[in-house]
Amino acid sequence: MLLIPCPWCGPRDEPEFLFGGEPVTRPVPAEHVTDAAWADYLYFRDNDKGPHREVWCHAAGCGQWFVMERDTVTHSVLSVRKPGEPA
Amino acid sequence: MRYSSLSLLRQGLSGHQGWPAAWRSATLKRRYDAVVIGGGGHGLAAAYYLAKHHGIRDVAVLERGWLGGGNTGRNTTIVRSNYFFPESVALFDFALRQYEQLSEELNYNIMLSQRGILNIGHTDHQMELMARNVNAMLVNGIDVELLDAKQVRSELPLANFSESARYPILGGFTQRRGGVARHDAVAWGYARAADALGVDIVQNCEVTEFHIEHGRVVGLETSLGPVSAGTFGLSASGHNGVLARKAGFRLPLTSYALQAMVSEPIKPVLDTVAMSWATGMYVSQSDKGELVFGAGLDLYPSYAQRGNLNVAQGVVAGMLEIFPPFRGLRMLRQWAGIVDVPWDYSPILGPSPVGNLHLNAGWGTGGFKATPAGGYFLAHAMATGEHHPISKPFDLSRFSTGAFIDEAAGAGISH
Numbered sequence: 001m002l003l004i005p006c007p008w009c010g011p012r013d014e015p016e017f018l019f020g021g022e023p024v025t026r027p028v029p030a031e032h033v034t035d036a037a038w039a040d041y042l043y044f045r046d047n048d049k050g051p052h053r054e055v056w057c058h059a060a061g062c063g064q065w066f067v068m069e070r071d072t073v074t075h076s077v078l079s080v081r082k083p084g085e086p087a
Numbered sequence: 088m089r090y091s092s093l094s095l096l097r098q099g100l101s102g103h104q105g106w107p108a109a110w111r112s113a114t115l116k117r118r119y120d121a122v123v124i125g126g127g128g129h130g131l132a133a134a135y136y137l138a139k140h141h142g143i144r145d146v147a148v149l150e151r152g153w154l155g156g157g158n159t160g161r162n163t164t165i166v167r168s169n170y171f172f173p174e175s176v177a178l179f180d181f182a183l184r185q186y187e188q189l190s191e192e193l194n195y196n197i198m199l200s201q202r203g204i205l206n207i208g209h210t211d212h213q214m215e216l217m218a219r220n221v222n223a224m225l226v227n228g229i230d231v232e233l234l235d236a237k238q239v240r241s242e243l244p245l246a247n248f249s250e251s252a253r254y255p256i257l258g259g260f261t262q263r264r265g266g267v268a269r270h271d272a273v274a275w276g277y278a279r280a281a282d283a284l285g286v287d288i289v290q291n292c293e294v295t296e297f298h299i300e301h302g303r304v305v306g307l308e309t310s311l312g313p314v315s316a317g318t319f320g321l322s323a324s325g326h327n328g329v330l331a332r333k334a335g336f337r338l339p340l341t342s343y344a345l346q347a348m349v350s351e352p353i354k355p356v357l358d359t360v361a362m363s364w365a366t367g368m369y370v371s372q373s374d375k376g377e378l379v380f381g382a383g384l385d386l387y388p389s390y391a392q393r394g395n396l397n398v399a400q401g402v403v404a405g406m407l408e409i410f411p412p413f414r415g416l417r418m419l420r421q422w423a424g425i426v427d428v429p430w431d432y433s434p435i436l437g438p439s440p441v442g443n444l445h446l447n448a449g450w451g452t453g454g455f456k457a458t459p460a461g462g463y464f465l466a467h468a469m470a471t472g473e474h475h476p477i478s479k480p481f482d483l484s485r486f487s488t489g490a491f492i493d494e495a496a497g498a499g500i501s502h
Contacts, residue, residue, distance in 0.1 A: 001395050001396055001397055002395070013397075014395065014397060015397050018386075019386055019387035019388075021341075035487045035488075036487050038487070039339075039486045039487035040337075042486075043339035043430055043486045044337040044338065044339050044486070045328070045337060045338075045339065045340065045341060046328075046332070046337065047328035047329070047332075047337075047338070047340055047341055047342055047388065047427075048329075048388075049326070049329045049342075049390045052388060054387070054388070070387075072342075072388050072389055072390050072391070073390045073391055074391070075389065075391055
């Protein structure tokens with residue numbers, strides 16, 4: 001089981017958290033976004049093997065979202081930061 | 088050698104010392120007509136159908152580990168075609184019909200046991216949804232039957248019918264043609280048949296790099312050296328996304344660990360596959376007597392081929408809730424396979440953004456049952472450069488057109 005260091009609450013057990021996908025940036029302005037670019041934003045992912053950037057929510061805790069870098073092979077947590085904080 | 092009762096008798100009399108290897112251990116050549124990446128059931132089936140139906144026998148199957156050692160050896164061996172949408176039914180029932188005659192076709196016993204797959208409903212809402220699904224499946228020509236509680240009880244006498252059950256059993260539905268098949272035998276049977284037609288099966292051969300020129304793959308770098316071909320197939324389940332990125336594009340996939348586990352072997356107690364809609368647990372009994380059961384996904388990306396304990400506990404708790412007598416059993420093994428899950432839970436078949444690289448991806452949590460179909464349609468795409476009519480709705484383009492085949496919602500189950 002993962003021990004996840006919530007940037008607000010400190011280390012907590014995995015079942016308290018919700019994986020929210022890879023961080024993505026919505027393409028703008030909408031009228032210039034092609035179908036392909038929109039599909040890329042909605043569905044296409046890096047799905048990295050190894051270090052992987054993810055957003056997580058401490059759903060059963062403080063309810064806050066944060067960015068976590070995690071190794072998808074070893075499952076070790078490499079870093080966490082609050083949204084907007086520099087990497 | 089053709090397997091038969093006569094060959095078995097003959098080998099038995101000579102102490103089983105004379106069986107030839109089922110397939111050659113091939114060395115990688117530098118050039119083939121076609122190369123399939125991934126030596127699981129799907130990739131081996133693709134090589135077999137390339138050789139058998141398309142006359143392309145100069146084929147290599149590249150396997151990073153050992154043959155059938157990925158998800159082919161990690162699933163719960165269930166076969167069925169009780170899907171909701173006509174496109175899915177065409178695809179999965181094609182696979183089931185292939186399975187029904189595969190032992191004969193391959194001269195290899197895949198131990199298909201059509202013992203039925205019984206979905207259990209626990210609420211009025213689930214029973215209404217089941218009735219709707221059963222109607223849709225009947226319209227699509229699938230052999231399903233809606234069952235009331237009494238009928239379920241006669242098929243699953245060990246299930247929890249007590250009045251205090253947390254999840255009361257109100258009924259269910261069954262597909263009698265569903266069941267289980269020996270997963271290793273499917274891979275070995277295809278491997279042997281493909282090898283007999285001249286296919287090179289190369290194990291311990293990891294693809295490390297794609298050489299792309301003018302939008303086409305001209306060659307691969309592998310751990311055993313370079314190889315080139317005219318047409319390529321990508322059939323690496325959980326690693327399809329990783330390989331796609333080496334080829335310069337991304338796929339709408341997320342790789343998760345899917346768990347399964349077995350109990351110690353016991354005498355026969357369960358003669359169908361049971362699946363509970365309340366707990367998401369499904370269980371069958373293997374020929375060795377072990378209860379084989381699973382499981383949901385660990386819901387974050389993983390390439391670790393192991394699942395975490397909290398999910399395993401949830402699965403075991405779900406099974407014991409539905410089958411309290413199994414409480415006394417000990418667990419024998421627990422494992423996970425890495426599955427490539429697309430957003431609509433339907434596979435991604437056919438062309439990729441790279442001209443001569445064809446996809447057999449996104450089978451997610453349900454690839455084993457589709458093994459013959461995955462191989463058949465990948466071979467078709469590799470040989471002709473075009474979709475088979477059955478694989479066409481599963482094209483990658485659906486992610487930008489929005490023409491999804493949303494089986495997660497359609498079938499009410501995720502695998």
